[in-house]
Amino acid sequence: MPGRIGIVGAGYVGLPLAQVFAEAGQQVVLIDVSPQKIASVERGESYIADVPSENLKRLVDAGSIGITSDYDALKEVEAILIALQTPLSAQREPDLSIVLGAVHDIAPRLQKGQLVVLESTTYPGTTREQLQPVLEASGLRVGDDFHLAFSPERVDPGREDWTTKNTPKVVGGITPACTERAVELYRRALETVHPVSSPEAAELTKLLENIFRSVNIALVNELAQLCDRMKIDVWEVIGAAATKPFGFMSFQPGPGLGGHCMPIDPFYLTWKAREYDFYTEFIELAGKVNENMPYWCLGKVTRALNAHERALKGSKVLVLGVAYKSDIDDTRESPALKLIELLQEEGADVSYHDPYVGELPEQGLSSAPLDISGADCVVIVTAHSGIDYEAIVAQAPLVVDLRNATGANGTENGKVWKL
Numbered sequence: 001m002p003g004r005i006g007i008v009g010a011g012y013v014g015l016p017l018a019q020v021f022a023e024a025g026q027q028v029v030l031i032d033v034s035p036q037k038i039a040s041v042e043r044g045e046s047y048i049a050d051v052p053s054e055n056l057k058r059l060v061d062a063g064s065i066g067i068t069s070d071y072d073a074l075k076e077v078e079a080i081l082i083a084l085q086t087p088l089s090a091q092r093e094p095d096l097s098i099v100l101g102a103v104h105d106i107a108p109r110l111q112k113g114q115l116v117v118l119e120s121t122t123y124p125g126t127t128r129e130q131l132q133p134v135l136e137a138s139g140l141r142v143g144d145d146f147h148l149a150f151s152p153e154r155v156d157p158g159r160e161d162w163t164t165k166n167t168p169k170v171v172g173g174i175t176p177a178c179t180e181r182a183v184e185l186y187r188r189a190l191e192t193v194h195p196v197s198s199p200e201a202a203e204l205t206k207l208l209e210n211i212f213r214s215v216n217i218a219l220v221n222e223l224a225q226l227c228d229r230m231k232i233d234v235w236e237v238i239g240a241a242a243t244k245p246f247g248f249m250s251f252q253p254g255p256g257l258g259g260h261c262m263p264i265d266p267f268y269l270t271w272k273a274r275e276y277d278f279y280t281e282f283i284e285l286a287g288k289v290n291e292n293m294p295y296w297c298l299g300k301v302t303r304a305l306n307a308h309e310r311a312l313k314g315s316k317v318l319v320l321g322v323a324y325k326s327d328i329d330d331t332r333e334s335p336a337l338k339l340i341e342l343l344q345e346e347g348a349d350v351s352y353h354d355p356y357v358g359e360l361p362e363q364g365l366s367s368a369p370l371d372i373s374g375a376d377c378v379v380i381v382t383a384h385s386g387i388d389y390e391a392i393v394a395q396a397p398l399v400v401d402l403r404n405a406t407g408a409n410g411t412e413n414g415k416v417w418k419l
């Protein structure tokens with residue numbers, strides 16, 4: 001049992017975490033409900049870009065990483081790390097059903113001496129108010145019989161300088177002993193662990209990080225809209241402001257927020273704050289500005305086509321990049337999907353090209369070859385590297401560049417319309 005760690009959820013967070021612990025000499029058993037993921041890990045084939053298949057295969061072959069759907073495997077581990085999805089419901093309220101379903105499955109298997117850590121992003125109070133009572137229904141008491149903590153994952157998929165291993169890890173336990181235990185566990189595999197006084201502090205830390213980004217992106221998105229009206233190049237302004245060596249941090253405007261975290265997590269806090277008669281107005285305002293961006297970008301495409309004496313309806317629009325950010329294959333909550341939907345609703349003939357995303361099954365589209373010849377307008381929604389944007393500008397009759405990928409001067413230079 002010592003040196004054996006269970007990770008529930010073998011996704012974007014769970015699989016890299018398994019790799020890091022296994023490489024530090026721990027034995028990891030992953031628990032997942034997806035037969036495809038189980039089969040894939042068993043073959044040593046990775047489906048997460050940050051975990052190279054050759055690493056995974058080596059660790060699986062050496063017996064350092066195993067995977068199963070059977071929660072009974074958790075009876076044999078010293079620590080259980082939960083890395084499951086925390087989405088919003090259709091009414092945009094926290095949906096903890098996946099996490100709590102798993103905790104209900106863990107409780108009857110909980111062993112004396114085990115450590116349980118929730119890694120999923122959630123509102124302050126989740127670990128104490130939601131997990132602790134379910135786990136204590138086992139008859140074991142937190143602090144005495146088992147340890148419970150929260151430690152947010154900070155992985156930035158596709159990033160190479162800051163990885164799961166060297167990104168500092170914040171940890172807050174229900175009792176000081178819970179914190180100490182969790183800190184000791186993570187220190188075995190991660191370079192820096194930062195303890196805080198409670199799970200609530202750790203839960204809110206993660207939300208602050210995401211809210212900080214969301215609010216700052218909303219600020220530059222709003223500024224981009226004003227700059228469009230004033231015919232000022234917002235990218236030039238942000239680049240110039242970024243030359244200030246202190247007191248400024250640069251954020252880029254764009255077609256909207258994407259990914260599993262940014263469009264979702266801030267609203268976990270908004271929901272919880274209502275319990276305290278508190279309205280998180282910055283979060284709401286940022287959400288409003290960011291959610292409006294695909295609609296605003298639709299207007300920009302329409303205006304650009306109009307300037308070329310074309311209606312959006314019937315125009316051939318090639319969307320370049322549909323992943324939610326550059327150089328990854330993840331399309332969750334990608335603003336490109338919303339923009340495609342809006343373009344299609346207006347009668348545009350939409351195709352897309354993305355070297356990382358072969359299919360968009362819900363849109364009934366597959367990635368088309370990068371052939372500009374037939375397009376009336378190319379819309380750069382996600383700027384993957386490795387694409388020759390100069391050649392695109394040279395060949396296309398009209399380019400709407402929502403990421404400043406072309407580096408064109410000004411906001412509208414006839415052919416290139418920049419956000």
Ligand SMILES: NC(=O)c1ccc[n+]([C@@H]2O[C@H](COP(=O)([O-])OP(=O)(O)OC[C@H]3O[C@@H](n4cnc5c(N)ncnc54)[C@H](O)[C@@H]3O)[C@@H](O)[C@H]2O)c1
Nearest residue numbers: 009010011012013031032033034083084085086120121153
């Ligand atoms: N993806 C990121 O970049 C990122 C970064 C930081 C934090 N987070 C947070 O981490 C959490 C997990 O996110 P993710 O992106 O890894 O999700 P994910 O969807 O990639 O992974 C979740 C995994 O859990 C599995 N699963 C679902 N129900 C299960 C169950 N009952 N038992 C066992 N396995 C089950 C799924 O099959 C999937 O493999 C979320 O709260 C997210 O907000 C994600």
